[in-house]
Amino acid sequence: MSDTAAPTPGSTPTDPGSATAVTSPPGDFTGAPRRWWGMAAIALGTSLVIMDATIANVALPVVIEDLHMTATEAQWVSAVYSLVFASLMLTSGRFGDLFGRRMMFIAGLVVFMGSSLAAGSATGPMMLLIARLVQGIGAAMVLPATTSTINAMFTGKERSIAFAIYGSAIGGMAAVGPLVGGWLATDASWRWAFWLNIPFGIVAVVLASLFLTETRDRTLRRGIDWSGTVLATVGLGGIVFALVESSSYGWLHQSDGSLSPVPFALAAGVALLGLWVWAEHVRHQRGAIVQSHLGLWRIRNFRQGTIASMIIALGEFGMLFTLPLVLQGALGYNALGTGWLMMVLAIGTFLMSGAVPQLTRRLGARRVVQLGVLVEAAAVIGLALALPGNAWTLGICLFVYGLGVGMATAQVTNVSLAEVPVGLSGEASGLLTTVRQIGSALGVAVLGGLLISSLTQGTQTRLDSTQLPETARSKVVTIVHDSIGAAIPGLRADPRTAPVAQLAADALVDAARISTGVAGGILLVGFVATLALTEVSPEETARRRAVTESTVES
Structure with missing residues (x-):
């Protein structure tokens, strides 16, 4: 059986040496x-x-x-x-x-x-x-x-x-x-x-x-090209890590005040991708596999x-x-x-x-x-x-x-x-x-x-207009922030915190x-x-x- 598939309608015929050559499973x-x-x-x-x-x-x-x-x-x-x-x-x-x-x-x-x-x-x-x-x-x-x-x-x-x-x-x-x-x-x-x-x-x-x-x-x-493969994979990994985890770690500092790994991962990822582009260009100029x-x-x-x-x-x-x-x-x-x-x-x-x-x-x-x-x-x-x-x-x-x-x-x-x-x-x-x-x-x-x-x-602004103690306001804001609003239904279910939950819900809608x-x-x-x-x-x-x-x- 031929090593190449029959050309599809509208395509040009291919030969085994062309970039479009394909192989087929048994049968047409x-x-x-x-x-x-x-x-x-x-x-x-x-x-x-x-x-x-x-x-x-x-x-x-x-x-x-x-x-x-x-x-x-x-x-x-x-x-x-x-x-x-x-x-x-x-x-x-x-x-x-x-x-x-x-x-x-x-x-x-x-x-x-x-x-x-x-x-x-x-x-x-x-x-x-x-x-x-x-x-x-x-x-x-x-x-x-x-x-x-x-x-x-x-x-x-x-x-x-x-x-x-x-x-x-x-x-x-x-x-x-x-x-x-x-x-x-x-x-x-x-x-x-x-x-x-x-x-x-x-x-x-x-x-x-x-x-x-x-x-x-x-x-x-x-x-x-193993060097190019590693550079591209690790570089992309650093960029995606920074983007995915920016909401968790913060762009510069974590919630405890320590430095966030996000900017370092982002900078390393961009640098590695830049190195990858340069390395691929050099390899191509030398006629090496890219x-x-x-x-x-x-x-x-x-x-x-x-x-x-x-x-x-x-x-x-x-x-x-x-x-x-x-x-x-x-x-x-x-x-x-x-x-x-x-x-x-x-x-x-x-x-x-x-x-x-x-x-x-x-x-x-x-x-x-x-x-x-x-x-x-x-x-x-x-x-x-x-x-x-x-x-x-x-x-x-x-x-x-x-x-x-x-x-x-x-x-x-x-x-x-x-x-x-x-x-x-x-x-x-x-x-x-x-x-x-x-x-x-x-x-x-x-x-x-x-x-x-x-x-x-928005939650902080709304709570500031209430009579809640500052420590209670800060606690509610932290809970809402950390859960990205997912904790609001739980707060709403408790009669003691229902009014506060509604303020947070309004802030989430805005x-x-x-x-x-x-x-x-x-x-x-x-x-x-x-x-x-x-x-x-x-x-x-x-x-x-x-x-x-x-x-x-x-």
Whole structure:
């Protein structure tokens, strides 16, 4: 059997020496029906990875009680997943180009399922934290392989449909996670929040084994740039650590007055990434193997799309971090009620995913991205104005926001990767996803920090107008600050502290208005960034890919 797969419609034939050469599993798996079964595997695997980033947050209070976790240990349940996830995606995308993206996808799912079994079986905090760390490794192997495989498998009209499905998986599952987590924590066991990954992961592995075509870059020299890999991984780890932990340690000083590790981690991360860029340039000039092709940044739509993706993720995830806190802390929703309200967002995303291919044919992918980001921004600004609002008002804003996510999230990836040589899809996908994760962490750090500071100041101001002793006021402010408002329902349940709790709840609503409004403004900046994207026809895309394939390494 030939070592290369038959070209898909609209693509140019490949040969074993080209960067687009692919290998197939036994049989012809390049036909349209089989490609869509492969797409089902990608969507399912992506859903598990994305959902697991949010599902644990809602179940966390029950986990804390069951495993007797400290506050620091509880914070690291989510932080360690995000930290490892973001740090390794660039490297895993590169490994996918070298050794095969289908192989990385399947191996990542196996690692993810094994660690999910361990997380659900955890008997103590340390076992859970180690399992979450390994889950992050598996997730980092899965996600770059998905977008790079789509980039290699689909062209023309099918490409827009595939990325629409991918976008609904990302946007929808980010919203479904809280619902599933709330339901499991309320009616079953928090352990099923992790064990649920196993049966669905097995289905994804079987589908991928049968229907995904293996793709890799056959022009890449065998070998690994270990120095570049270490510099990029540790540098990204330092930056993400600083962003994720800034709310816990403080940007300069901790609560006890000691120096915070955050600025040192951030400075070290930036310095290491700067050293990585310099080292990669020097290695490339010498003709040595490199960990990342810096020439990718010369591709206009990839460069502008990556910048836009980071800004959009900053606004999106900052808002998604803020909203559950105000719903449960100030507006009286429980975990399950919050999950149901967030489910409305997922419904909007899923519904829009069906219309995106037709919209893309009529308007072009670039216009769909721009329209989607504008709809997102309008919905988030509307949400800021509507707070505290009722369930219907908030639900309408979230539904419209979901429509925008359905248009923007995947199509910005589609546009960004369209001109990237297929052989470098894994590397480009890993880089794009890494930058998006940094944007997400930055959104939580900046908008979460804004929420906390506004909440603390607002609570202090309101309590200063009461007759409470200063020590009591200080204690309440500390409790509200440290819990980011999560302690307000407990204060409200006690008749002695109910009036104080209401003042804190009002401060949380005001703080959420500010941070959500800023998130809407950031999304408007993201819209401006998308104006630099260019619309390219499928024929022109193929021509540009051929040009960039020959120049990206120069």
